[in-house]
Amino acid sequence: MAQQREDWLTGGDRRAAAVARIESAATELFLERGIDNVGVDEVAARAGCSRATLYRHVGGKSALVDAVLTKSAATVSDRVAAAVGRHTGPRRVVEAILASVAAIRADPVLSRWMATRSTGGGDYLTASPVLSRIAATLTGTTDDEAAQWIVRVVLSLLTWPLPDAATEREVVQRFVGPGFVTRC
Template sequence: MPERVDRSAVARQRIETAAAELFLEHGVDRVGVADIAARAGCSRATLYRHAGGKSELVHRVLTRAAATVAERVAAAVEPYRGARRAVEAILASVAAIRADPALAQWLGRTRTGDTGEILTTAPELRRIATTLTRIAPDDEAAQWIVRVVLSLLAWPAADAATERRLVERFVGPLFVKG
């Protein structure tokens, strides 16, 4: 008996792949639903039915990419605790994203429009920030960590040593229990 293909899952995957490609090529702000539908070879109605709108696609693409980075960072920061863990998690996240050409291109851009808000408020990224740094669940602190990582990507310091000093000096002390 032939294996049954989940056509909805296939369509969703094709749409998500098209969205990821376009986001990387043109930036999230410059890609519309019509562009994604055209690249995926479907109608806008099909895109909305199987994948939601642009915001949902940004979240899905981001979640998939973030999970890969989070696995690498989790292994790198495992031996650390407290403020040192937060500092190392931020620096390891920046390094892991920079090591991935696609993510570096996408997340290293200065953002306009809604993309910056989507990235900095994404619950997936806040959960990852909370898990990697092991801070107590605090949405604002997690959002701030995401903003620090995105800032270092968009506006890197002269070198890694300078970035480390900045994060150790201005981020690390915030995670020391007093």
Template sequence: MTDWLAGGHRRDLAIERIHAAAADLIARKGMAGLNIDHVAAEAGCSRATVYRYVGGKSALRDAVLAEATARIAETIQHSAAAHTGSDRITHAILAALTAVRADPVATAFLATTTPAEVDEYLASNTRLASAATQLTGTGDDLIAGQWIVRVVLSLLFWPATDPAEERTLVERFVLPAFGT
């Protein structure tokens, strides 16, 4: 039997493997599927190893959600980087919708959490609001960032019939709020 932590820095390898197992469980079974025993079994380690390297269930959930958020933000950043002004705002919001819908952890989180959890982790998250203003190029207004996050969430929970309609909604109702 080979050591599953061979070939690199043990701590980093353990965390990566445990996070990957947790992300896979969330993607397949939703947030309720995140269970330390199941994560340990998926990662091929003991329950004690999970606690030693990543902490308990809430720390693991938070880390996996942070990784998904970082992946999504990077996708939006790459997609919106070449755009400016109102085109950047529109492009970033639409890219966010596409990136969230394509991410299995984000999709499972939104599908299997309560409105209070969505509010805690997304709508009221000041770091996410700050990222929204940076990605859209709208400045440092956290209230505007929280509103952008809520716009994205509303379109995720109540999508338009097609991408063209979503673009129209953003251009007609979001852009005027930024004076564009």
């Protein structure tokens, strides 16, 4: 008699269960080996599904990377929003930048991703309309170019950190804050 295999997607919403399992497997592998060193076949194997199932439920590798990074970015955004909620104007911009840097450094996925990106790999991030919208929302600016510049400031601090948090605060207050006196 043939042995029946247990369906790993039984019960509940099959699609949601598949997506959660695949994204969890991708996150684990990305943390273990880095995003650039993981393929969809490895993610499918870790999730216990076929490559076809992975593509059907989440798409290819770029969709997986986007999903994992988006989930981490949402966590960072929540932390930053909580940190800047009581601030306005230039102070809000300064606090949002510093809170973003701290939250990204504390997030395992984003800190690992930033550490493994080459200096030329920032084009994806600096051109991201999603990050610009998040920056605009968190800082309270309505200027799209200013929001893009804020993303660049955060990326700069992550790529080329200053000696300590106090020095980063001084630099952001001195050079970024004044640029937003009339913008916010």
